Amino acid sequence: MGSKDRAKATPLAADYSGKKIIVDELTIVANQAGESTLYGLxxxxxxxxxxxxEPAIKTxxxxPPVKYRPSAQASPALPVVVADELIKLKAQLAAGTIS
Structure with a gap:
């Protein structure tokens, strides 16, 4: 999927938040710089x-399924940077995903 296609992508409705969705297929897409990104379809x-x-997990x-999550002891929670969270929320507000 090129950047032009992603710009036209339909956002997932907010009522899917917290629900389980089954990924039908995994695909790897390389960009022009040769970097690869794993996508779930x-x-x-x-x-x-x-x-x-990966970006969806980071944000x-x-x-991921519990068996693939790092344990709390092995990977302590990182402190949340308030400014970063506010930037994310402002972008969601502008996109209309939150009100």
């Missing part, structure tokens, strides 16, 4: 979606 609400796995949008 899934369907919800009659639409098909493509989700960049908390996606939780």
């Amino acid at each position: 899934f369907a919800a609400g009659g639409h098909s979606y493509q989700l960049a796995i 908390g949008e996606l939780l």
Whole structure:
């Protein structure tokens, strides 16, 4: 999926928050710099979606299955930087995903 396609992508409805969605397929896409990104492909609400796995895990949008999560002892929670969280929330507000 090129950047042009991602710009047209339909955001997943907010009512899917906290619900389980099954990924139908995994695909790896290389960009022009030769860097690869792992995407999960899934369907919800009659639409098909493509989700960049690693960024979604880093931002908390996606939780991997428990058996793949690092243990709390092995990886203590990182402190949340308030400014970063405010930037994310402002972007979500501007996109209309939160009100």
